[in-house]
Amino acid sequence: MKLGGFEELVLLAIGSLGDDAYGVTIKEILKEKTGKNPSVGALHSALYRLEEKEFVKTREGGATAERGGRRKKYYQLTAYGLKMLQETNELRMSFAQNIPGLSIKTQE
Amino acid sequence: MSIQGNIPPKLAQKLLQWFLKDELLEEVTGDLEEKFELDQETYSLSKARRNYWFQVINYIRPFAIKRSKNSITMMKIGIISSFFKVGYRNLLRHKSFSLINVSGLALGLICFLFIFLWVREEMSVDSFHSKSENLYVIYRNQDADGSVQSSFSTPMRWNNGYHIVVDDMEEAIPEVKNKAYYATGYELPWGYPKTFRYGDKKFKLEGSRASEDFFKVFDYQVIAGDQETPLSDVSSMAISRKMAILFFNSPEEAIGQTLNYEDKYDFQVTAVFEDVTDRSSLQFQYLINWESQMKRLEWSSDQVLTTIELQDGADPQIVAAKLDNYLQSRLDENEDFEDHIGLYPFDQKYLHSTFVNGIPADGLISYMKIFSWVGVFILLVASINFMNLTTARSIKRAKEVAMRKVVGSNKLYLIGQFLCESILIAAVAMVLALGAVALLLPIFNSSLNKSISFPMLDYQFWTICVGLIVLVGFVAGSYPALYLSSLRPIQSLKGLIRISKSSIWFRKGLVVFQFSVSIVLLVVTIFITRQTDYLRSKNLGYDRENIISFRVEGTINSSYEVFKNRLLSMPGIAALDRGSEEPQAMGFEVSKPINWQGKDHEVGFKPSSVGYDYLDLMGLEVVEGRGFSKAHPSDSGAFMINEAAVKQMAIDNPVGKWISAWDKRGKIIGVLKDFHSSSLHEPIKPVILDVKEDLYFGVVIVKTKSGQTEEALASLENIYKEMNPNFPLDYKFMDAAYNNMYQTEMVMGKLSNISALLAIVISCLGLFGLAMFTAEQRTKEIGIRKVLGATVNQLIGLFSKDFLLLVMVAFLVALPLSWYLMKQWLESYAYHVDLSWWVFAVAGLASLLVAFGTISFQSVKVALSNPVKSLRAE
Numbered sequence: 001m002k003l004g005g006f007e008e009l010v011l012l013a014i015g016s017l018g019d020d021a022y023g024v025t026i027k028e029i030l031k032e033k034t035g036k037n038p039s040v041g042a043l044h045s046a047l048y049r050l051e052e053k054e055f056v057k058t059r060e061g062g063a064t065a066e067r068g069g070r071r072k073k074y075y076q077l078t079a080y081g082l083k084m085l086q087e088t089n090e091l092r093m094s095f096a097q098n099i100p101g102l103s104i105k106t107q108e
Numbered sequence: 109m110s111i112q113g114n115i116p117p118k119l120a121q122k123l124l125q126w127f128l129k130d131e132l133l134e135e136v137t138g139d140l141e142e143k144f145e146l147d148q149e150t151y152s153l154s155k156a157r158r159n160y161w162f163q164v165i166n167y168i169r170p171f172a173i174k175r176s177k178n179s180i181t182m183m184k185i186g187i188i189s190s191f192f193k194v195g196y197r198n199l200l201r202h203k204s205f206s207l208i209n210v211s212g213l214a215l216g217l218i219c220f221l222f223i224f225l226w227v228r229e230e231m232s233v234d235s236f237h238s239k240s241e242n243l244y245v246i247y248r249n250q251d252a253d254g255s256v257q258s259s260f261s262t263p264m265r266w267n268n269g270y271h272i273v274v275d276d277m278e279e280a281i282p283e284v285k286n287k288a289y290y291a292t293g294y295e296l297p298w299g300y301p302k303t304f305r306y307g308d309k310k311f312k313l314e315g316s317r318a319s320e321d322f323f324k325v326f327d328y329q330v331i332a333g334d335q336e337t338p339l340s341d342v343s344s345m346a347i348s349r350k351m352a353i354l355f356f357n358s359p360e361e362a363i364g365q366t367l368n369y370e371d372k373y374d375f376q377v378t379a380v381f382e383d384v385t386d387r388s389s390l391q392f393q394y395l396i397n398w399e400s401q402m403k404r405l406e407w408s409s410d411q412v413l414t415t416i417e418l419q420d421g422a423d424p425q426i427v428a429a430k431l432d433n434y435l436q437s438r439l440d441e442n443e444d445f446e447d448h449i450g451l452y453p454f455d456q457k458y459l460h461s462t463f464v465n466g467i468p469a470d471g472l473i474s475y476m477k478i479f480s481w482v483g484v485f486i487l488l489v490a491s492i493n494f495m496n497l498t499t500a501r502s503i504k505r506a507k508e509v510a511m512r513k514v515v516g517s518n519k520l521y522l523i524g525q526f527l528c529e530s531i532l533i534a535a536v537a538m539v540l541a542l543g544a545v546a547l548l549l550p551i552f553n554s555s556l557n558k559s560i561s562f563p564m565l566d567y568q569f570w571t572i573c574v575g576l577i578v579l580v581g582f583v584a585g586s587y588p589a590l591y592l593s594s595l596r597p598i599q600s601l602k603g604l605i606r607i608s609k610s611s612i613w614f615r616k617g618l619v620v621f622q623f624s625v626s627i628v629l630l631v632v633t634i635f636i637t638r639q640t641d642y643l644r645s646k647n648l649g650y651d652r653e654n655i656i657s658f659r660v661e662g663t664i665n666s667s668y669e670v671f672k673n674r675l676l677s678m679p680g681i682a683a684l685d686r687g688s689e690e691p692q693a694m695g696f697e698v699s700k701p702i703n704w705q706g707k708d709h710e711v712g713f714k715p716s717s718v719g720y721d722y723l724d725l726m727g728l729e730v731v732e733g734r735g736f737s738k739a740h741p742s743d744s745g746a747f748m749i750n751e752a753a754v755k756q757m758a759i760d761n762p763v764g765k766w767i768s769a770w771d772k773r774g775k776i777i778g779v780l781k782d783f784h785s786s787s788l789h790e791p792i793k794p795v796i797l798d799v800k801e802d803l804y805f806g807v808v809i810v811k812t813k814s815g816q817t818e819e820a821l822a823s824l825e826n827i828y829k830e831m832n833p834n835f836p837l838d839y840k841f842m843d844a845a846y847n848n849m850y851q852t853e854m855v856m857g858k859l860s861n862i863s864a865l866l867a868i869v870i871s872c873l874g875l876f877g878l879a880m881f882t883a884e885q886r887t888k889e890i891g892i893r894k895v896l897g898a899t900v901n902q903l904i905g906l907f908s909k910d911f912l913l914l915v916m917v918a919f920l921v922a923l924p925l926s927w928y929l930m931k932q933w934l935e936s937y938a939y940h941v942d943l944s945w946w947v948f949a950v951a952g953l954a955s956l957l958v959a960f961g962t963i964s965f966q967s968v969k970v971a972l973s974n975p976v977k978s979l980r981a982e
Contacts, residue, residue: 023139024146040139041167044132048171066145068115070138 003055003084009034010046011055011085014075022061022072023047047075055081116144117157120164127173136167187521188528195529199536205501205877206533209494212873213537213580214544216490219866221545222552223483223859224572227476229560234389234455237327239417242285243454244424246274246414246431249466252445252699252710258463261292262414263435263447270402272412273438274431274449281430283422288326289319290390291401292411300659303835304394305368306355312838313351315394317401325417326390329382332359338379342399345375351393352380369396371662371834373404386559389458406805415454424451475856482863485625489867491584492618493874494530498588499615500881505592506600513597522593530585534577542573556855587614616914619878622871623918623955624925629864630951631926636857638941639934643850646939649783650691650726654682654814655842656824657690660806662835668801675810675827680820682813685719688806691726692846694785694795702796704757704767704776711756714785714793715769717800723780725811733763733778736799744799745774751782753794769796784939787849791938809842868955872962875911879966883907891975903971908963915959919952926951 003011013029014021023043031037050056061072077085096102121137128136140163147156199206237243250257263273278284293299301312320340323330330338331349338346345367347355352362359380366374375396384391390413396405418427428451435449452460452468461471509522546562553560563569591611664671668686675681689696699710720743722728723735731751736743747767754762762776782792812820821839828837847854890903898906926948934940 023135024142027139027143039166040136040143040163041169041172044136044139044167045169045171064142066142067138068141070134070141072138073135 003088004046004049006038006042007046007050007055008085008088010043011050011077011081014050014056015077015082015085019074019076021075026075050075050081054078055084114148114153114156116141116160120161124164124167127168129172132172136172140164188524191525191528192532194525195532198529199533202501204880205497208873208877209497209533210537210540212493212870213490213534213584214540215866215870215873216487217537217541217576217580218544218548219863220483220487220576221541221573222548222862223479225545225549225560225563226552226556226558226859227480227483229387229558230459230472230476233387233458236385236387237325237455239325239327240455242418242420242422243325244416244418244427244451245454245457246416246449247452247463247468249448249450249463250445251448256466258466258468259411260413260452260457260461260468261411262289263439263449264410264412265439270410272414274414274435277416277431277434280434281427283419283427283430284416285419286321286325286417287319288322288324288415288417289317289398290322290413290415291317291407292413293407301838303370303661304351304355305371305834306365309355310834310836311351311354312836313393315392315396316390317398317405318392318395319398322395323379323381325415328384328388330379331382333363333377333379335379339395339397341376341378342397342404343373343375344378345394345396346379346381347377347394348381348392349383352377373400375400416451424453427451472852475852479859479863482629482860486863486867486870487580488583489622489625489874490870491580492622493870493877494533494584495587496615496618496874497877497881498526498530498585499591499611500878506595509592509595510597510600514601519593523589526589526592527581527585530588531577531581534581534584537580538573538577555858557851615878619871619875619911619914620918620921622867622874623915623959624921626864626867626871627919627922627951627955628926628929629860629867630955631922631948632929633857633860633864634947634951635930635934635941635943636853636860638947639937640850640853640857642939642941643788643853643937644847646784646788648692648846649781650728651811652692652842652846654812654817655726656810656812656820656839657807657842657845658810658837658839660686660804660808662832664808664832665802665804667831671827671831674831675823678820678823678827680812680816680818680823681810683721683725683811684808685721685725686801686803686806686808687719687722688717688800688803690807690809690842690845691783691785692842693849697793701770702768704759705765706759707757709758711753711794713753713769713796715796715798717798717803717806719801720799722797722809725809728783729781730778731781733776735778736797740777742774743777745772746777746798747774748778748780748797749776750780750792750795752792753796754779756794767796769798772798774798788939789937810839868958872958875959876962876965879907879911879963883966883970887970887973887978890970890973891978894971894975895979900968900971904964904967907967907970908960911963912956912960915956916952919955923948923952 009030010026013026013033017025017029023040026047027038027040027043030043047056051058055078056075057078059074059076061074063069063071124137124140125133140160143163144156144160147159199210234240245260246262247258247260248263264270265273272289274280278287299314299316301314303310303312318339320337322328322339323346324336330346332352333346338344347362347367349359352359355367356362356365356377362377362380365377367377368374384393401407416427418424428449431451432449435447439447448466450467457468459471459473459476460468462469464470512522512525549560549562552558660668672684675684694714694716696716697712697714699712702711702713702715718736720736720738723730728735730748733748736746736748740746747769749757749762749767759765762779765776766773767776768774780795780797783795784792785795786793810820810824824839825837886907890898890907893903893906927943931943934943
């Protein structure tokens with residue numbers, strides 16, 4: 001199962017948001033981190049693909065007033081999704097280690 | 109948090125709901141709405157809305173679109189876009205046909221749009237008042253000895269001054285909420301511009317008098333001063349923005365200022381109202397308090413227009429009946445005529461100004477109806493072009509249709525395809541027509557004396573335009589669509605299509621219809637033009653060339669002799685005298701006050717008073733007795749009547765008999781040859797003249813030496829300025845004033861000219877296309893004929909015969925119809941041109957010639973073509 005570039009970003013966003021991952025928050029964090037503003041349509045289409053590939057699972061959340069009384073759909077990494085992230089991450093790291101001059105900073 | 113009432117764009121939500129999979133809907137709309145709230149807080153409402161739209165449109169992605177039903181929708185979209193694509197390609201491939209189709213339709217649409225704009229403009233008159241639905245005017249029927257006189261006015265009676273009989277109707281009839289009087293006697297042609305003066309500034313302005321609640325009942329907007337009841341004080345007046353600027357530079361400065369009226373009274377400006385638009389039937393620059401009207405000011409006529417505002421939900425018929433009852437209860441039973449009143453919607457008054465059997469029924473509305481039909485017919489003629497050409501060309505497309513059928517297209521899709529094509533053509537034509545209308549509107553306006561603006565922002569107008577595209581597309585495309593879609597594929601692929609007899613007949617019928625409409629319009633145009641010419645050039649029984657007139661006002665009456673003598677000695681002036689009315693517009697008519705020796709029945713007279721030189725000045729002819737003369741001192745008490753009077757009075761040897769008008773009694777000294785004293789719609793009425801050179805009203809009539817108008821005007825200006833300094837000179841040329849009486853006829857003439865021209869051009873375009881097609885079809889036949897020895901002339905004859913026959917049939921259809929129409933129209937004039945047969949002949953011949961000319965383009969080309977070329981390929 002492949003993971004597309006944008007899909008990977010979305011998956012990362014979902015993972016980092018923990019329990020609060022739904023359409024709007026995902027969109028916001030992507031905007032914040034990448035500086036690009038994906039359209040809702042693009043985001044959702046990636047989300048559904050991720051769901052189809054079973055990288056994420058969903059649950060229905062509570063309705064709020066600002067959504068006009070509509071329920072949220074929360075996204076959560078599945079174990080498979082987490083594994084996928086791990087694999088891609090490891091792949092990258094393995095490349096990065098061998099690139100001279102590329103230092104890996106961790107945020108902490 | 110959530111800002112109340114600011115919700116995402118409805119339409120965008122609808123769109124989303126329409127295409128989005130149901131299972132996605134809740135989440136997506138939720139996300140979008142939350143995002144929308146967020147945007148709205150961080151940016152602005154408009155940006156949030158914009159963004160919402162962007163997101164929705166961006167969501168149209170394959171994964172999100174409804175599947176089950178959607179596959180059909182998607183396919184439909186695909187098919188429809190393919191329809192338009194094919195239509196577009198067809199348009200481009202057959203340029204000449206497309207050109208004929210599009211230009212024909214565009215011409216038709218131009219004509220239709222102009223007529224539509226004009227009719228809509230006229231229909232909208234008086235509808236701008238917000239209480240329009242509850243506004244009714246009183247109309248009145250005066251019945252004296254069985255002859256009913258109807259008008260939009262209000263009964264008044266004398267009782268220590270004039271009173272409006274139903275003045276306190278609000279108290280007697282609870283349904284009447286409010287009322288407004290307006291003195292129509294001050295509108296042209298009865299009234300005349302009044303002189304106002306402020307310091308050195310003096311201007312002549314048209315206006316009237318109105319009652320206190322006028323501004324409450326109507327929506328004439330007060331922009332400065334008293335908003336509520338500006339006309340309550342006896343010396344108050346309201347003026348227009350234009351008048352305020354004329355005298356005081358600005359509306360605000362005008363309030364509280366005093367204006368002098370006719371060198372007699374002072375009025376205080378209590379309000380300034382916005383300039384009255386063209387869409388108001390009441391036109392005024394100023395309004396004077398009503399009490400002044402009833403008690404102080406002179407009257408031009410006693411016509412009062414009463415507008416009543418009814419309570420919501422009141423039935424106007426019941427109120428009218430109550431009003432009439434109330435009127436009857438307050439009238440003297442011994443009066444020798446009956447007076448009745450009724451109610452009519454205020455906003456309909458302008459269109460229905462002519463009374464039929466005591467009810468407002470006719471008027472401008474009939475012209476509106478006629479021209480609406482003309483517009484529809486021209487559009488039909490243009491649509492027929494399209495039908496005819498497309499069907500005629502069906503053979504060319506038969507193979508395409510067959511192919512489509514073979515690969516599985518069903519009949520419905522084929523119909524859809526042809527309809528799409530015709531809608532496409534209609535749309536192109538509409539765009540062209542709208543451009544042309546926008547460009548030509550100024551010319552249209554100036555020739556019709558209107559100020560119609562292009563309704564750029566008018567939602568209704570654009571809806572109608574789109575509606576027209578669809579309608580014309582359907583009407584024009586329906587027959588070709590049905591016809592072509594029912595072709596049998598095998599036969600047409602073999603090249604075996606036979607055009608059925610019935611379809612040929614149908615097409616011929618359409619051509620006949622086109623030319624019938626054109627010929628009718630042509631006949632109508634010729635008659636309207638002839639009648640208008642006749643009206644303008646008719647010998648009225650007096651001279652109207654080189655005649656200038658202006659009103660007697662200020663010091664003109666008191667110093668008349670001096671004024672006259674001084675002016676006569678000036679260059680350019682040939683003659684001068686005075687009369688109480690202009691001879692071409694004698695509006696005053698009475699019957700009771702006129703008595704004569706042996707009177708045994710009432711006769712309606714137009715009484716007028718003139719000076720001694722009047723008959724010479726105007727060139728009126730005396731047929732019996734003699735004219736007024738200073739040589740006979742007794743002539744100051746004498747009368748003259750016209751031939752019509754003699755006839756209606758039914759007396760022999762009128763000269764020498766006594767006659768009286770009010771309390772003046774004297775001998776008839778002469779009989780005048782009949783002259784036209786009002787519009788030619790009316791027969792010549794009895795006229796009675798006497799000499800009065802000391803009336804405070806009336807007109808001065810000046811005859812200028814021919815070719816010296818400018819000198820005469822300069823002389824007049826000089827003397828007038830010197831002798832009547834408080835009044836500006838306002839003169840008019842009698843021939844122009846006379847022509848003005850036929851404004852409607854002129855407008856009709858122009859409109860019908862354009863319509864007829866367009867109808868013929870469109871019909872000929874159609875004929876041209878048809879001829880072109882037939883020529884293409886018959887190349888082989890003509891080639892063979894040529895080889896066998898047919899001459900060019902024979903071939904042209906052969907080719908033209910069929911078409912010309914159609915035009916002749918059209919002529920036969922058009923003949924009775926146009927004859928009937930014109931007979932009706934001409935009979936509305938007491939004096940009119942004959943219904944000459946040659947006009948019909950000319951119209952028929954002209955259309956025949958034009959049709960022949962159109963066809964010969966093709967027929968000559970075909971007849972001259974080399975038969976080798978046409979026969980070589982098989």
